[in-house]
Amino acid sequence: MSSVKIHPSAIIDPKAELDSSVEVGAFTTIGAGVKVGAGTRIGSHVALKGPTNIGKNNQIFQFSSLGEQPQDKKYKDEPTALEIGDNNTIREFCTFNRGTIQDKGVTKIGNDNWIMAYVHIAHDCTIGNNTIMANNSSLAGHVDIHDYAILGGFTLIHQFCKIGAHVITAVGSVVFKDIPPYVTASGYDAQPHGINAEGLKRRGFDADTILQIKRAYKALYRNSLTLEEAKLELAEMQKSCKEINLLSEFLTSSNRGIIR
Numbered sequence: 001m002s003s004v005k006i007h008p009s010a011i012i013d014p015k016a017e018l019d020s021s022v023e024v025g026a027f028t029t030i031g032a033g034v035k036v037g038a039g040t041r042i043g044s045h046v047a048l049k050g051p052t053n054i055g056k057n058n059q060i061f062q063f064s065s066l067g068e069q070p071q072d073k074k075y076k077d078e079p080t081a082l083e084i085g086d087n088n089t090i091r092e093f094c095t096f097n098r099g100t101i102q103d104k105g106v107t108k109i110g111n112d113n114w115i116m117a118y119v120h121i122a123h124d125c126t127i128g129n130n131t132i133m134a135n136n137s138s139l140a141g142h143v144d145i146h147d148y149a150i151l152g153g154f155t156l157i158h159q160f161c162k163i164g165a166h167v168i169t170a171v172g173s174v175v176f177k178d179i180p181p182y183v184t185a186s187g188y189d190a191q192p193h194g195i196n197a198e199g200l201k202r203r204g205f206d207a208d209t210i211l212q213i214k215r216a217y218k219a220l221y222r223n224s225l226t227l228e229e230a231k232l233e234l235a236e237m238q239k240s241c242k243e244i245n246l247l248s249e250f251l252t253s254s255n256r257g258i259i260r
Contacts, residue, residue: 007044016050025062034067037086051079051098055086055111064094070123072100072141085111085129096121103142116153128165146181148203150196164250166203168196178254180220181246182213190259192221205243212241220247221260227251 006012007026015032018024022036025044033050036042040054043062048054052067060066067082069075080099083106084090094115099106103124109115110129120138121127128147137151140159145151149163152171157163162178169175170186170193179185182195195217200210219225219233231251238244251258 016048031067049098051081052084053081054084055088057086058084058088058090060090061092061094061117063092064090064096066090066094066096068095068097070097070100070141072102072123074102075100075123078105080123081106082109083107084109085113087111088113088115090115091117091119091135093118094120097123099124100141110147122159134171148199150199152186158256160256162250162254162256165246166196166199168199175259177256177260178250178258180250180254180258182217183259185259192217192259209241209243212237213243213247216241216244216247227258227260 005023007024009026010024010028012030013032016030016034018036019038021038023041025042027044028042028046030048031050034048034052036054037056039057042060045063046060047065049067078101082096082098097107100123107123107125109127112130113127114132116135118136119133122139122141124141125139125143127145130148131145132150134151134153136153137155139157142160143157144162146165148166150168152169152173154171155169155173158176161175164179164181166182167179168184173186173190174188175190184193184196186193195213197210216234216237220230234244234248238248
């Protein structure tokens with residue numbers, strides 16, 4: 001522990017495990033069962049509770065609270081966990097809770113996520129990779145956020161909802177149902193407003209693929225088809241455009257139903 005760059009005012013439990021390259025700011029507390037990987041920088045006044053496993057090269061800004069017990073009345077001090085991957089930016093005043101035994105028992109955040117100030121991630125949520133969660137976004141329990149999704153500031157997600165890959169929500173959106181991949185959504189409650197074409201361009205989707213995704217969106221939302229009829233049409237489309245598979249698979253796995 002002597003080679004770790006720890007401010008003298010920080011309090012580190014002897015049962016915490018920190019790589020020798022980890023930096024810890026002033027007045028931060030790190031509890032038993034916390035593991036922190038190489039290159040991670042932890043700011044001042046951060047509270048980390050275990051069991052929590054934090055990967056490599058993360059930057060955690062001041063006043064965040066990560067790994068605290070879930071805000072669930074059923075929780076009875078069971079040994080649940082928080083897992084955070086690599087290369088994440090976690091800004092000021094974020095709160096990530098551990099899981100519950102009623103679900104997966106773990107809250108998971110993947111890699112390369114950009115999580116802005118005051119974001120709340122509740123128990124048993126799963127965050128993919130390369131997501132952006134703008135200031136004051138909040139996830140209730142059991143929410144899944146898929147890769148490259150972007151949540152606008154003050155977006156609120158109801159428990160058990162799934163947000164598909166490449167989705168973008170507008171500021172102040174309130175989401176009560178699943179949002180399929182590629183969709184732009186806004187409102188209270190959130191409604192679909194086309195596809196996230198600009199985001200797809202930035203991620204290297206070519207013009208023809210984006211056109212096919214627009215056609216799939218029209219089948220799902222604009223052509224007055226029932227959901228089952230739309231699924232059949234998407235099944236035909238995916239034969240010539242593999243990116244439609246992501247949309248079809250999401251619709252099959254949706255439990256809460258989709259915004260529509």
